Amino acid sequence: MKNITISKLTNYFEKLPGIGPRQARRFVYHLLTKDKDFLKKFSFTIKTLKDEVGQCSECFKFFDTTENKNEPCEICQNTKRKKDTLLVVEKDVDMDNIERSASYDGKYFVLGGLVPALGEKLRNEIKMKELFSKVKKDSQNGLKEIILAFSATLEADNTGRYIEKILEPIIKNTKIKISRLGRGLSTGTELEYSDKDTISNAFKNRQ
Numbered sequence: 001m002k003n004i005t006i007s008k009l010t011n012y013f014e015k016l017p018g019i020g021p022r023q024a025r026r027f028v029y030h031l032l033t034k035d036k037d038f039l040k041k042f043s044f045t046i047k048t049l050k051d052e053v054g055q056c057s058e059c060f061k062f063f064d065t066t067e068n069k070n071e072p073c074e075i076c077q078n079t080k081r082k083k084d085t086l087l088v089v090e091k092d093v094d095m096d097n098i099e100r101s102a103s104y105d106g107k108y109f110v111l112g113g114l115v116p117a118l119g120e121k122l123r124n125e126i127k128m129k130e131l132f133s134k135v136k137k138d139s140q141n142g143l144k145e146i147i148l149a150f151s152a153t154l155e156a157d158n159t160g161r162y163i164e165k166i167l168e169p170i171i172k173n174t175k176i177k178i179s180r181l182g183r184g185l186s187t188g189t190e191l192e193y194s195d196k197d198t199i200s201n202a203f204k205n206r207q
């Protein structure tokens with residue numbers, strides 16, 4: 001008998017971001033050292049993940065909920081947060097990290113991915129159309145600045161240019177400006193791994 005189950009589970013782990021074949025296999029062998037009860041709870045949490053998580057209808061952030069899965073999240077519902085700035089991030093963890101840094105008190109938008117650098121197709125999970133609609137709506141609602149808060153990478157630059165292009169028709173006759181947080185980060189810096197001071201400096205130095 002070949003070890004089909006081991007390879008099968010290894011393949012699943014390899015699909016996770018940043019996980020190579022060796023790390024994936026290490027996870028499998030590690031799980032084999034755990035008792036059945038742990039594995040049962042672990043797999044049950046994965047199985048029900050999408051049942052107990054909602055996605056905000058305004059900013060598209062994922063959040064824990066068992067009801068109202070398409071309602072606005074706490075941040076979008078919070079009337080104390082400023083409505084004049086919209087911070088666009090690539091992914092949920094970037095938003096979590098900026099929230100932890102306490103450098104920002106406006107609204108967010110989670111794009112769900114970046115635009116690939118060389119002519120590849122836009123992936124479906126990238127919410128460009130939704131961003132367009134959100135900015136269009138907010139532009140009637142006191143929006144003054146859109147901050148593109150991506151990591152300082154080539155793909156992020158490309159995404160910034162793409163967004164500027166698609167939002168141009170909405171903002172060209174308004175005072176809404178688009179600034180970039182990435183210019184306050186050094187090249188190659190990933191927002192996800194940036195500390196509080198780096199993020200707060202990036203806000204101060206945004207252009």
Ligand SMILES: [Zn+2]
Nearest residue numbers: 056059073076
């Ligand atoms: Zn939200």
